[in-house]
Amino acid sequence: MDDSRNTHALSARLEKLSEAYLTRLTLEFERLVEIAGQLANEPRCLEALQQLNSALHSLAGSAGTFGFVQLGRQAREQEQQVAKVLEQPSNDKQPLPVSEWIAQLQSALETDKSQKAAMGIETSRVENINGAPCIWLIERDAMLAEYMVQQLHSFGFQVRHFSDAKELDQDKTTTPDVLLIDHRATQQESLKINPVAFWQERLKDLTCPILFTGTEESFTARLHALRSGGSNYFVKPLDMIKLASYVAQLIKTKDTVPERVMVIENDVELAHHLQGVLEAANMQVMVLDHPGMLFEAINDFNPELILMDLWLQDVTGPELAALLGQMERWSQLPVIYLSGESNAELRGQALLKGGDAFLEKPIDSNLLINLCRSRVKRLRNLEHTKNRDGLTGLLKHASIKEALQDQWQLTQRKAQTFCVVMLDIDHFKKVNDTHGHAVGDLVIAAVGTLLRQRFRSTDKLGRYGGEEFALVMIDCTSDNALRMVNSLREDFAAIQFTGGGKQFACTLSAGVVDNQHFPDDTAEALLNRADRALYQAKNSGRNRVCLAAN
Numbered sequence: 001m002d003d004s005r006n007t008h009a010l011s012a013r014l015e016k017l018s019e020a021y022l023t024r025l026t027l028e029f030e031r032l033v034e035i036a037g038q039l040a041n042e043p044r045c046l047e048a049l050q051q052l053n054s055a056l057h058s059l060a061g062s063a064g065t066f067g068f069v070q071l072g073r074q075a076r077e078q079e080q081q082v083a084k085v086l087e088q089p090s091n092d093k094q095p096l097p098v099s100e101w102i103a104q105l106q107s108a109l110e111t112d113k114s115q116k117a118a119m120g121i122e123t124s125r126v127e128n129i130n131g132a133p134c135i136w137l138i139e140r141d142a143m144l145a146e147y148m149v150q151q152l153h154s155f156g157f158q159v160r161h162f163s164d165a166k167e168l169d170q171d172k173t174t175t176p177d178v179l180l181i182d183h184r185a186t187q188q189e190s191l192k193i194n195p196v197a198f199w200q201e202r203l204k205d206l207t208c209p210i211l212f213t214g215t216e217e218s219f220t221a222r223l224h225a226l227r228s229g230g231s232n233y234f235v236k237p238l239d240m241i242k243l244a245s246y247v248a249q250l251i252k253t254k255d256t257v258p259e260r261v262m263v264i265e266n267d268v269e270l271a272h273h274l275q276g277v278l279e280a281a282n283m284q285v286m287v288l289d290h291p292g293m294l295f296e297a298i299n300d301f302n303p304e305l306i307l308m309d310l311w312l313q314d315v316t317g318p319e320l321a322a323l324l325g326q327m328e329r330w331s332q333l334p335v336i337y338l339s340g341e342s343n344a345e346l347r348g349q350a351l352l353k354g355g356d357a358f359l360e361k362p363i364d365s366n367l368l369i370n371l372c373r374s375r376v377k378r379l380r381n382l383e384h385t386k387n388r389d390g391l392t393g394l395l396k397h398a399s400i401k402e403a404l405q406d407q408w409q410l411t412q413r414k415a416q417t418f419c420v421v422m423l424d425i426d427h428f429k430k431v432n433d434t435h436g437h438a439v440g441d442l443v444i445a446a447v448g449t450l451l452r453q454r455f456r457s458t459d460k461l462g463r464y465g466g467e468e469f470a471l472v473m474i475d476c477t478s479d480n481a482l483r484m485v486n487s488l489r490e491d492f493a494a495i496q497f498t499g500g501g502k503q504f505a506c507t508l509s510a511g512v513v514d515n516q517h518f519p520d521d522t523a524e525a526l527l528n529r530a531d532r533a534l535y536q537a538k539n540s541g542r543n544r545v546c547l548a549a550n
């Protein structure tokens with residue numbers, strides 16, 4: 001299906017969803033009027049008060065998520081008042097002004113409706129994204145589920161919906177990347193009697209992270225979710241931006257990029273044995289046969305650890321380590337000597353010149369694997385705090401520029417197509433001015449989540465400045481870059497933000513350039529071209545992507 005047909009199909013679905021929710025609200029209001037009638041005759045009737053509590057509870061949980069924020073808040077306040085009355089002894093119970101409350105709810109609904117009408121929601125394509133992380137959602141409320149599916153889809157997740165926990169039992173063959181469960185997702189008696197035991201039994205064989213959602217914000221609700229096997233609990237009405245960001249983080253942590261290890265070893269057979277052991281543990285290994293080629297090799301391979309013989313041809317291991325230490329870019333690279341040297345003095349001198357540890361020959365395979373993993377993990381953590389922007393998790397300004405320079409240098413030696421993208425949120429000043437800086441920060445963070453979720457782990461993604469982003473898309477033609485950035489643009493426009501009780505959507509503009517069309521350009525010149533294409537996108541109306549022209 002082409003883009004415009006997809007967009008229309010989704011617009012129609014969302015419209016239907018919104019209409020269906022309004023119909024449901026009409027029924028819920030009718031129910032409230034009925035309960036109000038009962039309470040007018042019998043103000044202390046426990047059953048009617050419980051029904052009122054449950055009706056308001058359901059409204060408070062769903063309305064906010066569908067964008068009826070004022071209605072959700074009003075219902076939550078009233079629910080809390082009913083809960084207080086329910087706790088009082090029967091004779092102390094004061095009559096509740098339920099008819100007045102219904103009028104307040106109706107007025108909140110009208111305010112929400114007028115804000116929604118003024119907003120003009122933009123929608124995105126919904127299609128199946130091959131290889132995208134898969135979330136299983138167990139949610140009883142069909143309308144809420146459809147809304148959640150659409151919002152999670154905007155962030156690049158595939159979502160499979162189950163309307164009841166029972167359906168989960170029917171599919172034991174596949175596992176999702178994350179399981180998202182409404183803690184009350186079934187009518188089964190066993191859930192009502194002991195929810196923790198119910199979920200423990202259902203979920204015991206699942207290895208993926210499990211998140212629960214629920215309407216109660218209480219210690220007990222959180223503890224139940226934890227004991228049921230959940231690693232977190234999200235309260236309804238759901239903040240879909242926070243939820244998507246959390247899920248993206250969970251998935252990225254799980255999806256480990258292979259460690260890159262370089263081996264420099266005099267004994268060729270030993271070098272290839274080590275390569276075999278590490279590759280079997282899913283690491284990427286490069287054996288360097290000629291130590292004189294070290295600088296070219298590390299620039300190409302970008303290792304995260306070097307395993308080095310103490311004695312090599314024409315040069316020693318500590319000399320190589322000392323040379324690496326002189327170069328700013330590689331001075332933090334961990335170096336482990338492989339040696340049968342038992343002389344403590346010699347070992348000490350080697351460590352003083354450079355290098356971090358010794359691994360005794362003969363080398364124990366398990367120790368080797370664990371040592372490589374732990375050193376690379378430490379390096380990655382260090383790099384992460386040093387190079388990443390705290391709000392978005394993307395590379396900071398200097399690091400994305402360095403990544404672009406590295407990529408450009410690599411393509412001087414090895415033909416590779418890459419694209420540079422400059423991206424900027426439209427009219428962002430207005431977002432800050434209308435909703436405040438903190439909400440503006442959430443919008444920036446959402447772009448970060450979307451980018452990390454949507455692009456490959458080999459792509460370089462950076463926050464270039466305030467609300468401006470720079471991307472380096474590796475092994476990517478301009479056609480593919482345009483397709484991906486356009487799809488990102490549409491998905492971003494479909495995200496619903498909430499600020500000061502109002503919902504709103506944002507758009508972004510982007511400029512794209514590919515290195516193949518400008519072979520004489522430096523990295524800086526490519527970046528400038530992408531920036532000019534971005535300005536073209538802004539000048540021709542925003543919410544679009546422009547390709548740099550020759």
Ligand SMILES: Nc1nc2c(ncn2[C@@H]2O[C@H](COP(=O)(O)OP(=O)(O)OP(=O)(O)O)[C@@H](O)[C@H]2O)c(=O)[nH]1
Pocket residue numbers: 424425426427428429430432436437438439440441444465466467538542
């Ligand atoms: N909330 C928040 N705002 C920021 C941050 N960094 C920059 N800004 C704001 O981003 C706004 C950028 O505004 P402009 O450069 O005028 O652009 P714009 O309003 O997005 O308009 P166009 O780009 O022309 O569509 C300024 O108001 C900055 O104060 C940040 O980290 N957080």
